[in-house]
Amino acid sequence: MTAVVACAKSGKKGQQPRLRADALRNRERLIAAARETMVEFGPEVPLDEIARRAGVGNATLYRHFADRPELIHHVTLSVMSRTADRAESALAEESDAFQALRRFVHAAVEERIGALCPLLSDGVDRDHPDLIAARERLEAAVEAVMGAARDSGQLRTDIAVGDLMVAITQLTRPLPGNSCTNFDQFVHRHLQLFLDGLQAPARSELPGAAATLDDLRRRS
Amino acid sequence: MTAVVACAKSGKKGQQPRLRADALRNRERLIAAARETMVEFGPEVPLDEIARRAGVGNATLYRHFADRPELIHHVTLSVMSRTADRAESALAEESDAFQALRRFVHAAVEERIGALCPLLSDGVDRDHPDLIAARERLEAAVEAVMGAARDSGQLRTDIAVGDLMVAITQLTRPLPGNSCTNFDQFVHRHLQLFLDGLQAPARSELPGAAATLDDLRRRS
Amino acid sequence: MTAVVACAKSGKKGQQPRLRADALRNRERLIAAARETMVEFGPEVPLDEIARRAGVGNATLYRHFADRPELIHHVTLSVMSRTADRAESALAEESDAFQALRRFVHAAVEERIGALCPLLSDGVDRDHPDLIAARERLEAAVEAVMGAARDSGQLRTDIAVGDLMVAITQLTRPLPGNSCTNFDQFVHRHLQLFLDGLQAPARSELPGAAATLDDLRRRS
Amino acid sequence: MTAVVACAKSGKKGQQPRLRADALRNRERLIAAARETMVEFGPEVPLDEIARRAGVGNATLYRHFADRPELIHHVTLSVMSRTADRAESALAEESDAFQALRRFVHAAVEERIGALCPLLSDGVDRDHPDLIAARERLEAAVEAVMGAARDSGQLRTDIAVGDLMVAITQLTRPLPGNSCTNFDQFVHRHLQLFLDGLQAPARSELPGAAATLDDLRRRS
DNA sequence: AATGAATGAGGGTTCATTCAT
DNA sequence: AATGAATGAACCCTCATTCAT
Numbered sequence: 008m009t010a011v012v013a014c015a016k017s018g019k020k021g022q023q024p025r026l027r028a029d030a031l032r033n034r035e036r037l038i039a040a041a042r043e044t045m046v047e048f049g050p051e052v053p054l055d056e057i058a059r060r061a062g063v064g065n066a067t068l069y070r071h072f073a074d075r076p077e078l079i080h081h082v083t084l085s086v087m088s089r090t091a092d093r094a095e096s097a098l099a100e101e102s103d104a105f106q107a108l109r110r111f112v113h114a115a116v117e118e119r120i121g122a123l124c125p126l127l128s129d130g131v132d133r134d135h136p137d138l139i140a141a142r143e144r145l146e147a148a149v150e151a152v153m154g155a156a157r158d159s160g161q162l163r164t165d166i167a168v169g170d171l172m173v174a175i176t177q178l179t180r181p182l183p184g185n186s187c188t189n190f191d192q193f194v195h196r197h198l199q200l201f202l203d204g205l206q207a208p209a210r211s212e213l214p215g216a217a218a219t220l221d222d223l224r225r226r227s
Numbered sequence: 228m229t230a231v232v233a234c235a236k237s238g239k240k241g242q243q244p245r246l247r248a249d250a251l252r253n254r255e256r257l258i259a260a261a262r263e264t265m266v267e268f269g270p271e272v273p274l275d276e277i278a279r280r281a282g283v284g285n286a287t288l289y290r291h292f293a294d295r296p297e298l299i300h301h302v303t304l305s306v307m308s309r310t311a312d313r314a315e316s317a318l319a320e321e322s323d324a325f326q327a328l329r330r331f332v333h334a335a336v337e338e339r340i341g342a343l344c345p346l347l348s349d350g351v352d353r354d355h356p357d358l359i360a361a362r363e364r365l366e367a368a369v370e371a372v373m374g375a376a377r378d379s380g381q382l383r384t385d386i387a388v389g390d391l392m393v394a395i396t397q398l399t400r401p402l403p404g405n406s407c408t409n410f411d412q413f414v415h416r417h418l419q420l421f422l423d424g425l426q427a428p429a430r431s432e433l434p435g436a437a438a439t440l441d442d443l444r445r446r447s
Numbered sequence: 448m449t450a451v452v453a454c455a456k457s458g459k460k461g462q463q464p465r466l467r468a469d470a471l472r473n474r475e476r477l478i479a480a481a482r483e484t485m486v487e488f489g490p491e492v493p494l495d496e497i498a499r500r501a502g503v504g505n506a507t508l509y510r511h512f513a514d515r516p517e518l519i520h521h522v523t524l525s526v527m528s529r530t531a532d533r534a535e536s537a538l539a540e541e542s543d544a545f546q547a548l549r550r551f552v553h554a555a556v557e558e559r560i561g562a563l564c565p566l567l568s569d570g571v572d573r574d575h576p577d578l579i580a581a582r583e584r585l586e587a588a589v590e591a592v593m594g595a596a597r598d599s600g601q602l603r604t605d606i607a608v609g610d611l612m613v614a615i616t617q618l619t620r621p622l623p624g625n626s627c628t629n630f631d632q633f634v635h636r637h638l639q640l641f642l643d644g645l646q647a648p649a650r651s652e653l654p655g656a657a658a659t660l661d662d663l664r665r666r667s
Numbered sequence: 668m669t670a671v672v673a674c675a676k677s678g679k680k681g682q683q684p685r686l687r688a689d690a691l692r693n694r695e696r697l698i699a700a701a702r703e704t705m706v707e708f709g710p711e712v713p714l715d716e717i718a719r720r721a722g723v724g725n726a727t728l729y730r731h732f733a734d735r736p737e738l739i740h741h742v743t744l745s746v747m748s749r750t751a752d753r754a755e756s757a758l759a760e761e762s763d764a765f766q767a768l769r770r771f772v773h774a775a776v777e778e779r780i781g782a783l784c785p786l787l788s789d790g791v792d793r794d795h796p797d798l799i800a801a802r803e804r805l806e807a808a809v810e811a812v813m814g815a816a817r818d819s820g821q822l823r824t825d826i827a828v829g830d831l832m833v834a835i836t837q838l839t840r841p842l843p844g845n846s847c848t849n850f851d852q853f854v855h856r857h858l859q860l861f862l863d864g865l866q867a868p869a870r871s872e873l874p875g876a877a878a879t880l881d882d883l884r885r886r887s
Numbered sequence: 888a889a890t891g892a893a894t895g896a897g898g899g900t901t902c903a904t905t906c907a908t
Numbered sequence: 909a910a911t912g913a914a915t916g917a918a919c920c921c922t923c924a925t926t927c928a929t
Contacts, residue, residue, distance in 0.1 A: 064890040197394040204424030284915040504894040614857040637834040644864030724911040
């Protein structure tokens, strides 16, 4: 009763060392499971638990990602990409420029961008080409949102993308442990307060200098 | 036989088991080392490393604190107490009420209040009498600062102590790993932006409800 | 160690998680090594030593048995099962009923039934279904031997299975430490003396009440 | 190095350092506490617990006994001495010789002679002069009881003191763990059965050879 | 390619023993 | 002499990673 299933894929031409369909599915499941479990249990969650959530054996995880940093690398790419999507759609779909910024900031919570912070700071290779590309795309998307708000005169002019991203990353970071049931309620309050601080006119003079995402790579 | 039991010391209030001088010194070294290493490496830092930093053997740590939660408990008390000190001196020494608030918020960074966040959420006993007392003292001190600013018409009226404390805790949380050399530079920018958002008049309506520190115990 | 999928295997009764051949071999080696080392060094023998004896890494032991109680549980099952075997073959192969009892008692030494005593009394779950089943099988097998001897008029009538099992367990318990080279020589003498005390007619009146194995679970 | 038994009476002249009265009291408290806690929790009980029970600091224990084996040595002497007392009074106070043996055997339970077994087998120096003396006294006392029973024709002739002592030691050994609430009830049943096996005429031929206490030292 | 199993290194904790008061 | 405190070694157990099926 062992019907031949996947082998019948003749006709597929792979100009690259293409992943088999099931392997690709596993890979994406693993990244999704890693994002969720790291948000839920912290970045130190056992890799076996991630594999279990993804419904694959632990060795399969290692076939796809050599070690934890590499897995984190790909989770980071995933989160950055989805966050850039949010920025783009916020800009496209909101008529008011500052309202687009508000929408983006609150939407970033759902993408668990707060999980990025633990992820970025470990032993990750911050100069990896894919990461640079993802960072540039994210920066461009967020800069577009901020630029529109700035151009409309509603956003103070002494801040840059890095300032915004670090702040919302910090404000949305999950608490260690897992007890944060109603925590999101606070998060949105704090984001709102922070957004109020971003509005023009500036109510105080900021210390330090405006930061881009690229600055974060080197500085923090 | 000159056996005079130590607790029979007269005059002094001896409700404590009377630590020997060197033991007390070790105890305080351990708490300080724990605060610093947890800020630097996260709350999962090996206890052996904390003991090493404190310059004592690992078992000495266990003599003073039965396990990690108990150590965290005492670090939390220490941070809360020192932070309350900061609030009190800010209020006492600044003539302008909102300026006192600004000073307190920026000073809290030095007390590593960001370390409180990981500490509060773990398996700590949030109802411990000492913790309740520390919380009440901290809340009173911060409320005094905020109340003065509110009374002077400079602080928006829709926020409470819990909102402030959680936000600055999150904004000042250290990055995992240890690479955060220039990170403080950003922290003070973000706190400044957040403070600008706190100023009256309120620029937007906040979601959720104002929170006290006691709410945090139950909610988050 | 609960496989979810493997049960779908057809034909064979697959209530077990389907261990791989080498894993099953390791598991049995571990139980054997545990029985021997616990007999030799007592029930507190380091688990690392057991793993070493079994020729596997320490973590392999933990893969199979979550902790010491679980390992002890399985050692107990093993000893009980093998002891029941002894009772059954003694009854089947000896023509004289009391001689069957003698043979069983002396044979139990070789099965290290003395190891059962330390094992039964610790933090083991005495109500585990497997243990109940093993206890019932052992009780039935020993009761068959005793019943035959009783029916033949050679065994005193005021004792039950629990009395016999506890006594031989105690008499055959290994000495702590490891010096018991010639100890078995004494053991067989004492068992013989005890068996003489079991013969009918009873030479004295016994205190207390006859005990089944189930009584031991609750009483001792 | 050891102070001889505490009964350093006047005849012995002070070749020993002459313990102060309170030190002597501590020493005896420690031995008593050790006997009790080892019976209750097994011979591996933490020395700190013994010191706590004795109401002294842990270092005081070490002042009196260099290490665990030395403490065990003295506990053993104590138990042997008290057991010899029991043999002597049984012989003196019972008119029937075999009844004196029964009384001694059941009385030995109260002296926790079963705790001797773990104690004897560890790293104890079995050739220590004090231990030899205690052994000889115990052997003489028990041999007197057995001899009387033998002479009266009620005790089988193929057993010696070692056989009896080992058997009752084993039969009365406490179970590891501490759950043995009603265990004594069984102990007396088994001792009674064993005593029945000791009665003349012998009902079977014993394997091995009769053992003295001195044999145990070398053989087991 | 996928997986269950194996493993060594490392952290948490206890405890026998030594040290300083 | 007595004691509270300190300590390192050893044990239990987990987990990232590798191996064999």
